[in-house]
Amino acid sequence: MTAANCGEKTLLALCSGINGKLLQYNKVEDKWQEYASINYGYKWYQTIIKDDNLLFIGGFKNRDTLNIVRSWNIRNKTWRDLPTMKQARKFHCVVELDGKIYAIGGYDGKNALSSVERYTTSAGWEFVNSLIAGRSGACAVTLNGKIYIMGGSAGLNNSKSVECYNPDSNTWTSCADTTECPYDPSAAAHNGRIYVLGDWSGNRTVERYDPQQDTWSKICSLGVGDYIISCVSLDNKLWAITVDYFVRKTYVSVYDEENDRWGQKCSLPVTSIDFCFVVPEALLMSNE
Template identity: 65%
Template structure:
């Protein structure tokens, strides 16, 4: 009989000894299963009829279904009949009870999920749904919808919502989208994480859905328009596109008043007043290598976690609840993921090309690793998806390392850096639809390791100062006009500047001439930089906007 003292003794074991013990134990259990040794129960299952031997203790530990079964009236029978699960599916899931792995294929997903739900194998359910979501191209979204309705699986419903939100642009063009009910569409459109490049994309999707059956959907239209971030449209758009819509006159009037009469805002009841992805419930997380969390109310930074990387030259990106550390060293192609919620590491598939001092961005749910340095300055670009891993796409026009990159309006912009012969002021733009890079207007100055952010439809580039003795040049790019202009400079020169957009403000984070950490906020109305609360660390290369709930979830 296990006692609290035996559990305490186990906890006191050296972790490596305990891991070795558990590995040997599981290996022995699996060998008993493979050799059908010490078997104490056999299941008779249909289609085709088969006998599946097992160990009661293992199955009862893996699933409450088996625990209740063995404690019930027929639990002592040497042979137990299972009539509602085919033999091959049942055997796969019995194997899962021993190994934590099962043979999942696109063809058996539905049967596996139904059976895992019956057998109450929660971990298997998670594995099956995750497999489905990474093979959506083969299984189809319509198939996932059907399976969700048939199984009533809450985890599958949750993952479908996440998929719809992340792949909204593609889904909004599908035939299935035209038949979404209004409640489902509302749930997607209100999401702060809706993956669109501009608010007009969501408006266009609503119009497509509405026009499919306008007479029947006229009363529902205001419910969907209310999900838009109306204050992000200009006044002309509101008057010509929103106000004429049936039932939307008051929504347009409120948005127009909000934009045109700022002093009246406290009296205007608006559902959404902030851009998607940037709200009062989000904050900053600075990385290098300590993670520092910004507290808005207190206007201070505090350490969230300390992580050990062990090498430099990597590039970091935020992906869902994870920080991805891509490449680095001299030189590595490894990709490591650090989960912000549970503070654990795992390895992801390695890149094809080892690279350091490169750029990493996310666009439409895909990760891009761009340029950098290998045995020479690289022009190669590769793209990662969970279904296909890393695949090369078209290369840069000019190879470069230590550049800066950002996404805006569904495209990737890379600028500055060094091509091996000198620093660059050139800029390139990648269009994923045509898989092509095109040259853009040059910056006014060369910039290496710049801080870059997309903010209110423009791209801002923060230089590192001229030899750390002059003001930091700040440039702004207008993608519509393909023009650069300098705005007011930051204070004394410094380096390692991160640049992000939060709460409708542009933030610059890094160190100054005297190697003192500093934070500045751009006051666009007065065209100046205002000094903010300093960080605990001066060498901050990355800063990300994250939900406050993500950092307070532990």
């Protein structure tokens, strides 16, 4: 069975550090368990699930910003190198749209980037039209066949600006600004809207964007954690992973849209979480 044909889905969390590992979530028992160890030796990369693989794109090592792309097969637990990006970047965004991987903006060690490139297995990496404004530390999602990028910074000041990419016309257009100025926020597309959560400074604010109305509104803020690691849409619910470094605890929260409040699930056993993904449960069964 391939990843595309699986039914039930769950969460897979990537933990960094000297001994990196992947943790999988058991929804029935509400607990986390180790899936595999994984070591990669650099930081400030972006990751994305593509088919049965976890792609590590760009990053930073030994004072160098990287353009490397590596693929780790979740089933076989093996690495392979993919074609390098045209632009070295860190603090960038990565999304998949229509089977293509996009690397957006970021920082090259000197400047915030406006460049955007797209990867396909047939053509490799190729540039598409650049962002209206360069930015690093932003967040991006796909919704209704388009890419949205929010927040980030191009210098000393954080940005409220939002841009939308239409792949049919290869153009970026401006959307309504967010109400906050988030740097390094988390974002997810969920039930036809976009949610942007917090930022690196400990802000727990949650904003929701309606693409039909081109408007932002605030919903119930997160009540736990001082840094928001990730948010995803799973089982028709919005999930958020937050860390409180003072008490060394990682929280898993689920949004109750009807009552506008957050509930808690089993916390993660570590604080070194970098990313969290939604994956088919069958993809992880080879480890059982």
